[in-house]
Amino acid sequence: MLASCAGGGANSSQQQSGTVVIAAEPETTTAVAAPAQVQDAATSTSTNSFAAFDFGNGTKLPPKATLSIGAAVFNPGASVAYVPVTLNQQTPNTVIARVITVNGTDANKAISGYQYKATEDVVIFRPGDPLRQTVSVPILDATDGQQFSLKLREAPWGANQGTASATVTADADAAATAPATWGFRNPRTFRTYGTLQYEMTPSTMRWSDAGWSGAWSTALSHGRAQPANGETGLYLDESLYPWVEPPLRYTDEGLVFHTQKLWSPITYNGVAYNYGSVVLSGHNTPSTHIGYGQYEWVAKMPTRRGSWPAFWLISTSGWPPEIDVYEGFGYQSYWDFDRHVSATIHGGTGGVRYFQRGTNIQAEQAYGMSGFSQGFHRYAVDIGPEYITWFVDGLETYQSVNPFRGFRFYPIMDVAVKTTGSYDDGSGDMVVKSFRAWAN
Incomplete structure (x- = not known):
């Protein structure tokens, strides 16, 4: 969030019609007493x-x-063709790719709806997965x-x-491309195995200009503005600017x-500055700091163009490192608050970023999730020694x-503003119903 990590182009809402062939082994949900006992494919050293x-x-x-x-072959008369998608080496992070079928181009072209069924899929490789997956394309009536x-x-x-x-080719004389059928793990489900260290409630939530051990700060550790980040909003505090609309207030839904x-202008x-942003930073609130553990927010997102909501973590020793749990890039024309999610890490030292890596995905297509501005959803991160x-x-x-x-982190939740327009469409408010932190 200290530096924009938006990326990518427009994403399609077309429904998937093919499937990635993976093993269907369910992940255990047995409670564990300590991190050392979590031995799924995601966390085992x-x-x-x-x-x-x-x-x-x-x-x-x-x-x-x-x-x-990779190129693929299927036999005429087959009901499905398996097309390989491969990585050249083990991946240190999740890889997500969207693939789509395209009609042939010569006299032997196969046409969707006639010879095969048009297919759009999302292929996901997680750390530790095998390096080869296959996408299945239904075959209707293809000839040699x-x-x-x-x-x-x-x-x-x-x-x-x-x-x-x-190219995917019907060939009566060749061995058909084999499906990938084993070795892939299902996505993990969120679980906590640390001690609940902090919980936000209306009766305990406090904030002030600088923040302190019992209150969040209404400014970032370096001030109330981020012009170098392209932001056009000033992070407001009602006690400093009493004439503005209250930037923070509790309602029956949660903290607005x-x-x-x-x-x-201020x-x-x-x-x-012609716009008002809002932030709560835990940099002076030690009870919100963790090294290894979990953070979880329950929130409803804004919809306004130019709004930039985020849940993120900064090292207590200074930026970077940074872990972005969620960002909503409302200043990007492609961003759909109801269907997109993102996740990013920023590495470096002494105020200099050496790398950033993450994902910005259409979650409805990849995971069947949507409606992030229509209701409350959970956004969480688990920081372990390995992953x-x-x-x-x-x-x-x-x-x-x-x-x-070995780093410790403090949390930030905010809605920045990055626009020069009228900023009056939809809602510019994010509502946080709950926030909790667990330390391992």
């Missing part, structure tokens, strides 16, 4: 290919894998020699792009983070090896 990597005290991250689509293609809709998230398109267009550090794992509504949406081992 025995499956961590990067345990010996030198993370440079949070300044280095293993290189991305490269994702490619007919062909179509499978291609990437855009560059994959979390990986470099290799071969972006490959209210953004606004100011009726008169000058701060020589810059005139950082992100969750939405209890389901894993992203994972990365943890380059920030």
Whole structure:
């Protein structure tokens, strides 16, 4: 959030019609007494290919894998074709790629709806997964020699792009491409295995200008504005600017983070601001700080163009590192508050960012999640010594090896403003119903 990590282009809402073939082994949900007993594929040190990597005290991250689509063969008369999607090496983070079928181009072209069923899928590789998956495309009535293609809709998230398109051919004389059927794990479900260290309630939630041990700060650790980040809003405090609309207030729904267009500009550090942002930072509230553990917010997102809601974590020793649990890039034209989610890590030292990596996905298509501005949803992160794992509504949406081992973090929740327009469409408010932190 200290530096924009938005990315990608428009995402399609087309429904999936094919499937990625994976093993259907369910993840255990048995409660555990300590982190050492969590032994699923996401957290077990025995499956961590990067345990010996030198993370440079949070300044280095293993290189991305490269994702490619491979050529495939199916036999005429088959009901399905299996198309390989591969990584060239183990991945240190979740890789997400959207793929789509394309009609053939020559005399032997196969046409969707006639020879095969048009397919759009999301392919997900998690750390520790095998390096080959297959996308299944239903075959309707293809004859020998007919062909179509499978291609990437855009560059994959979390990986470099290799071969972006490959041909799928009906061949009576060749061995059909085999499906990938084993070794993949299901997404984790969010669970806490630390001690509840902090819980936000209307009776205990406090805030003030600088914050203190019992109150959050209404400013970031470095002040009330981030002009270098392109933000056009000033982080307000009603006690400092009593004429503005209250930036924070409790209602029956929860704690409202209210953004606004100011009726008169406010000058701060020589810059005139026409918009009001709102933030609560825990940098002076030690009870919110954790090293390894879990954070979870329950919130309803805004819808206004130019709003930039976020839940993020900053190292108590200074920025970077940074872990973005959620950001809503409302200043980007493609962003859909009801369907998109994101997750990012920023590494570096001494105020200099050396890397950032994450994902920005259409969650409705990838995970069947939507309605983030229509109702309350859960946004959580689990910081472990081996992996950082992100969750939405209890389901894993992203994972990365943890380059920030030994760091402690404090939480921030805010809605920034990044616009020069009228800022009056939809709602510019985020409502947080609950926030909790568990320390391992």
